[in-house]
Amino acid sequence: MIRALGMMSGTSLDGVDAAMIDTDGIRIGGFGASAFRAFSDNESAVLHGGLGLWPDAPAIPDLAQLVEAAHADLAQRFPDAQLIGFHGQTLAHDPRGRGTHQAGDGAAVARATGRPVVWDFRSEDVRRGGEGAPLVPFFHWACAEWAVGQGALPPAPVAFLNLGGVGNISWVDPTATAPEAPGACLAFDTGPANAPLNDLMRARRRQSRDEGGALAASGQADAGVLAQFLDDPWFRRPAPKSLDRDQFADLSRALAGLSDADAAATLVAALAGSVAAGMRWLPALPAQLLVCGGGRHNTAIMQALADALPMPVAAVETIGLDGDMLEAQAFGWLAVRVLKGLPISGPMTTGVPEPVCGGRISHP
Ligand SMILES: Nc1ncnc2c1ncn2[C@@H]1O[C@H](COP(=O)(O)OP(=O)(O)OP(=O)(O)O)[C@@H](O)[C@H]1O
Numbered sequence: 001m002i003r004a005l006g007m008m009s010g011t012s013l014d015g016v017d018a019a020m021i022d023t024d025g026i027r028i029g030g031f032g033a034s035a036f037r038a039f040s041d042n043e044s045a046v047l048h049g050g051l052g053l054w055p056d057a058p059a060i061p062d063l064a065q066l067v068e069a070a071h072a073d074l075a076q077r078f079p080d081a082q083l084i085g086f087h088g089q090t091l092a093h094d095p096r097g098r099g100t101h102q103a104g105d106g107a108a109v110a111r112a113t114g115r116p117v118v119w120d121f122r123s124e125d126v127r128r129g130g131e132g133a134p135l136v137p138f139f140h141w142a143c144a145e146w147a148v149g150q151g152a153l154p155p156a157p158v159a160f161l162n163l164g165g166v167g168n169i170s171w172v173d174p175t176a177t178a179p180e181a182p183g184a185c186l187a188f189d190t191g192p193a194n195a196p197l198n199d200l201m202r203a204r205r206r207q208s209r210d211e212g213g214a215l216a217a218s219g220q221a222d223a224g225v226l227a228q229f230l231d232d233p234w235f236r237r238p239a240p241k242s243l244d245r246d247q248f249a250d251l252s253r254a255l256a257g258l259s260d261a262d263a264a265a266t267l268v269a270a271l272a273g274s275v276a277a278g279m280r281w282l283p284a285l286p287a288q289l290l291v292c293g294g295g296r297h298n299t300a301i302m303q304a305l306a307d308a309l310p311m312p313v314a315a316v317e318t319i320g321l322d323g324d325m326l327e328a329q330a331f332g333w334l335a336v337r338v339l340k341g342l343p344i345s346g347p348m349t350t351g352v353p354e355p356v357c358g359g360r361i362s363h364p
């Protein structure tokens, strides 16, 4: 077992999550300490300004340094980490065009922390024809396998829904021998999740999020905007598939004439509608949907999902996992897989023709 630290700053641009995990790259030996470092208002503004930029943009060196410093600062709180998995900040994602861009140089983080760092997890998958995302599904398989071992889940297929800036779903069969085994996983991005909600709150209310979903719960979803959104060809495209953070900018623009509460309610209904529309791509309906990521703290979202879906919906805490730290743990687990040369994605998670072990390793 290796004691790894995973660090993730997601598309909602709220800060960096860090979490320890013990693993051999297949099974989860145990979970450890975790921490969150929020981006300051200034850091968040700089990162928002970098959205859509590719590595050759003049602003990138300064922005990458900001990302590296925030991560190195947080990593110092975990002196027992033998290995660090550093995702970097996704600024642009266009797998069928320019590629995928996570700002931050793992070599700089290795120098600053004195620990080996695994990073650049997505490029190799994209280079080989995959979507480069989502990458957490193989870890969701490991989580399900772990939960079955703990007696918290029956040995049967289950689905995880991650609600960060963008939503992504993983259907996993914990009885499969490995996550890359045929039939073990099927995953894809479902649609926009918290990113447009946060953007709405920032633009209209100067707040970073709709706390608890209170604003959305007080509004009424606009049926016309919702129907137009769900008519997007994206929902007819089979899985696997991945999204850029702002791929559904039309949805945000369509909210212009609505009250704050109705706009928030429409975004929540759009999120739940996207997940419901995605059900058709799953190999079979899972017994339950386990929700992780910040969106599960939004009661309006959880209610809308329960109303829109045919199976029970619950937070991952019901099976003993930490839904705020799952992605950070995932990048610790994935880092160990990269170190061991094990695949981190495959045909049913990113659409890459063969399972791929991506990532780069930098030593201090
Ligand atoms: N108490 C809360 N009430 C409402 N929304 C919340 C709450 N806590 C978190 N959120 C939402 O969840 C978001 C953060 O989710 P998360 O940390 O999973 O995102 P992320 O790391 O950017 O993810 P990803 O990489 O999956 O896009 C916040 O920006 C906010 O929109």
Ligand SMILES: CC(=O)N[C@H]1[C@@H]2OC[C@@H](O2)[C@@H](O)[C@@H]1O[C@H](C)C(=O)O
Pocket (backbone or CB within 6 Å): 010, 011, 090, 093, 100, 132, 133, 134, 135, 136, 137, 164, 165, 166, 167, 168, 189, 242, 243, 327
């Ligand atoms: C390109 C990129 O960073 N995508 C993120 C984003 O946020 C959620 C969803 O879109 C998912 O595809 C992915 O993150 C998680 C960690 C993943 O790769 O599984």
